[in-house]
Amino acid sequence: METRLYFVRHAHSIYTPDELKRPLSDRGSKDAVRVTEFLKNEGINQVVSSPYRRAVQTVEGIACLIGKEIEIAEDLRERTLSGEPVEDFQAAIIRVWENENYSWEGGESNLEAQQRGVSATFHLIEKYRGKNIAVGTHGNIMVLIMNYFDSRYDFQFWQNLEMPDIYQLTFIGTELVEVRKVWERSNA
Template sequence: MNTFLYFVRHADSTYTPDEWNRPLSDQGINDASLVVERLKLENVDYIVSSPYKRAIQTVEGLAVLLDCEIQIINEFKERKIADKPVVDFNKTIKKLWSDQEYSIHGGESNQNAQERGVKATIKVLQQYKGKNIVIATHGNLMVLIMNYFNKRYDYEFWQKLSMPDIYRLTFEGTELKEVNRLWSNNYS
């Protein structure tokens, strides 16, 4: 019996230093409605989300359409890069991906963020075995989780993500069988 996880990278957000409450931008709101249109075709059973507002907003239209509650799972929040904003975000991410144990003061290493995300993913797979589950999360954490199951999902893969983006991961138990990109704003 397969379990399908639909990882949804959140739509575009309006930057604020407040990670928890950063809202979707106008473009993000428009794209979130397209995410709903795509996911309503997937017979979704459950929706879980990062506690961050931008992730919740990306899937809340689907929750309304399906009349289901969004379960907040803190472990699906984005990985913390550092205590304060970094000067060159892309250079910092590249360094973090090149050394799995490297971290900046107050931030998470790839290894620590991956362990957190994978633990939550396995819990979802066990709790909702045989179901279709949407997981609203963040690009870096999503790819770290995917990387755990298949090393081809790496820094270069992360660079090609869009906001939003949807990947369907097919699992048999906790073994990843297949990954399909269902939609990205690069297709619109």
């Protein structure tokens, strides 16, 4: 019995220091409509999301369309890079990807964030076995989850993600059997 998780990296958002409440930009809102249009043909049974507003806004259209409330999964939130803003984001993110155990003060290492995200993923697979689940999430945590199953999903892969982006992960039991990029922003 196959379970399909459609990891939906959130659409473009307006930058604010408030991670939890950061909203989609105008472009992001338009792309969220396109995400809904795409997902409506995928037989989505349930919608789960990070608690962050931009992730919820990206998948709320499909939840409304299928008549389901969005289930909030705290552990699908974006990884915390640091407790305080970093001076050089690029250098800071490279450092944590180079050493999976390294964390900036107040932040999570790749390994810590990955364990949190993978645990949430296994929970979804168990709870919704045989279903198609849209999962509103974030680029870094999504790639860390994918990296747990296949090391090809790494820092360089993360750098090439789009906003939004959608990857379908197909599981038989808890074994990942296929990963497909199913969203092309240029074709949306």
